[in-house]
Amino acid sequence: MHDARPVTREALMPIWRDLVTLGKPRVVSVMLVCSLVGMLLARPVPPFDKMLLGLLGIGLAASGAAAFNHVVDRRLDALMLRTASRPLATRRLSMPLALGWATLLSVTGVGLLHVGVNPLTAWLTLGSLIGYALIYTAFLKRATPQNIVIGGVAGAAPPLLGWTSVSNQLGPEPLLLVLIIFAWTPPHFWALAIHKRDEYERAGVPMLPVTHGDAFTRLQVWLYGWLTVAVTLLPFVIGMSGWIYLVGVTVLNARFMWWNGRVWRGRDPKAPLAAFWFSIRYILGVFVVLLVDAYAGLWWA
Structure with a gap:
């Protein structure tokens, strides 16, 4: 048998x-x-x-x-x-x-x-x-x-690719969209890397928590989070978006930095993974608010 x-x-x-x-x-x-x-x-x-x-x-x-x-x-x-x-x-x-x-x-x-x-x-x-x-x-x-x-x-290229597929040209606006995702990526991924630090260490991957420790990485999540906040305000500063975007992105940034602050303080072991998952909703929210602002302005006009 x-x-x-x-x-x-x-x-x-x-x-x-x-x-x-x-x-x-x-x-x-x-x-x-x-x-x-x-x-x-x-x-x-x-x-x-x-x-x-x-x-x-x-x-x-x-x-x-x-x-x-x-x-x-x-x-x-x-x-x-x-x-x-x-x-x-x-x-x-x-x-x-x-x-x-x-x-x-x-x-x-x-x-x-x-x-x-x-x-x-x-x-x-x-x-x-x-x-x-x-x-x-x-x-x-x-x-x-x-x-x-x-x-x-x-990884920051998608909005640029969408823009050029329509306009067939580069410009400051799509490059700013790229900059937003570029600034957002480190706090987004390093939060996950903190949560998965032991796995990366066993696999021999030199992620920041492995090479520089959790405390340093938590600080970088906090600092890069503020860089992301600054970059997400630029569409309003250069006139690419209006007040709807400014209000919406301010709310999103407040929640984003609330999670990053919990990661930085290091008191909650569940905070890094929760911050990682929220950051995905955050970046989608930033782009959705940017879109709503653009088309609301057209409708009111």
Whole structure:
């Protein structure tokens, strides 16, 4: 008789679901919201089909970059509780299949943007893809505790890509949107890194809490939080937005810094993870308020 082996949930999971998981759909959905806001702020708003092509191309390329991240980090993921169940970490998918899927998503996304939107957006998307999948994941992540700061440029690109997909040109406004996400990324991710410090240390990843300690990292979350607050006020300062945005972003910033303050004080061990999750809602809120302000002004006019 053959030995009966337990059938795990992972073993029953369809391949297509693992392929979707490689693309980090929750992360990409946040990126697409920021891209959509960039599109709608650029004005004039393009036809729906062109917006759909832009979002599809950006989403496919972002999913491809995320899949490359899984490929490069497959051994590291297996060492960390947060990522140990990923398809490549558990070997549910083969590396060649994942690499082929990542390449297909990336090439299709960039190609769609080049043909259906404009070459500028395609090239910027390709640069962002290379920056995240190769420069950050394969090099910076393992080389320096400033990996999040330096690599944050690639992750800050979505609103710029949305803007250029409509306007086909660069300008100070979309670059300011990039700056907002760039400033927000360190307090957002370092809060998670504090929570996962032991896992990063076991995996040998030089995240800031590992190399400089929790107290220093908590201070950086606090200081970069204030930098984020300052940057989010710039749209009002330069006349890109009005009073609706100023009021809305002030409320969001107050709550954002309340959480960052709890992280900085270090009295609540649950604060870093809670601050991390709130920061995702925060950045979405900033962009939604920016959009509401822009279109409320048009309606009143």
